[in-house]
Amino acid sequence: MIQVCLNGPRAAAGSGAVPMSPAELADAARRAVAAGARDVHVHPKSPCGRDSLSARALTPVLEAIRAVVDVPVGVTTGAWAEPDPDRRVARIRSWDVLPDHASVNWHEPGAEAVAEALLERGVGVEAGIWSGTDGPARFAASPLGPRVLRVLAEVTDSDAGSAARTARGLLDALAAYGAHGRPVLLHGEDGGAWPVLRLAGELGLDTRIGIEDTLFLPDGVPAASNAALVSAAFAATGLLPGSG
Template sequence: MLQVCLNGVRTAADSAAVPLTPSALADAARQAVAAGAQEVHVHPKTPCGEDSLSPRVVGPVLEAIRAAVDVPVGVTTGAWAESDAGRRAERIASWTVLPDYASVNWHEPGADTVAAALLERGVGIEAGLWSGTDAAARFARSPFAPRVLRILAEVIGPEGESARHTAHELLAELTAAGHDRPVLLHGADGGAWPVLRLAGELGLDTRIGLEDTLLLPDGAPAPDNARLIRAARALYDAGRGPNGRSPATAPQQTGQ
């Protein structure tokens, strides 16, 4: 599965290509799905460009995207949008339009509180486990671990070959924890393309979009999310074996 992450915490100050408004996000989602994206991850934003969990912000974004595409749509619940976990849970309880899933960062305080609020509303959970944090250990102890939709294995910080090495370490942590959930593996910025290639080699779900990188594999600025998806599709498929799967997809290596 290839997911498009449309904008993340980025704003127009990062790139004019970053979609911010409901209409721009819907258009970006439509183009990305046409290019091969199978799911959409979005950060709903206020008119000032700040991430928000307010129902008045989340609802219009979801409605606009769903009018443009017929694929699962997920949102962030990151602490940068609302620092207090209890307040995040209250926001989730107030949503009038529900996403198909939402990401919960397990290194953030109150992850279980946020997860419980999402499950109460029937919203699937992507368990965000960042490299360089104790998220994997926290997740392994969580009573909600068996109930998440998938694990979002996120390589944050390292670049190039270091990102691939860190990804292998993170996947090994997950395997040691004995989870049975699907894994979506991705990197960020200088690690985005090396980790995406690795995901292709391992046959894991992955994602790409202007949230994760502003650059195409050749280093040129990405004009939009659709161009990133097309490049990702080509790189991912190139890393798979002649039967469409890599030998590295064996369950003992991926934890699936």
């Protein structure tokens, strides 16, 4: 399965390809799903373009995307969007329209409470386990581990020459500590996005691609859209759209 990550914390000033508004995100999701993506990850934005967990930001994005695609749609709960864990939980409890799933970075303060709040509301949890953090050990010790939807193994090493090696180290750490038997989605970012995606394909793991993770196609040409990245991901992994 290839998930598309539409925008991430990027701002429109960083690239004209970054979708920001609900309408732009819906159009990007529609095109990416048509290209073969089977899951959507999105960062709703405040009017000033910052990641937001507020219902006012989240609801129109979810409604717009769901009007044009019939695949699961997930959101971020990253601490940069709301640094205070209690306020993060309060935001989740205020949502009037729920995503299918939400990512929770297990190394961040308050991760357990955030994940519990999501599970209480029936929202699937993607356990974000970042390389270079104590995420694998903290997740292994979590009583919530068996209840998460999947492990989102994120390689933060953006060097193309070493990212795949870092990815293998992260997977080894997950195996050593224990991942509660949950499926793993492996992905990288920036210069490491394509090497890690290819590794995921070799290992038969779910993966993701999109403007959040990279602004460039494998040949270094700027990506015109999320759909172009998804199409390139299928070519890079040898998968066929609609498979997995």
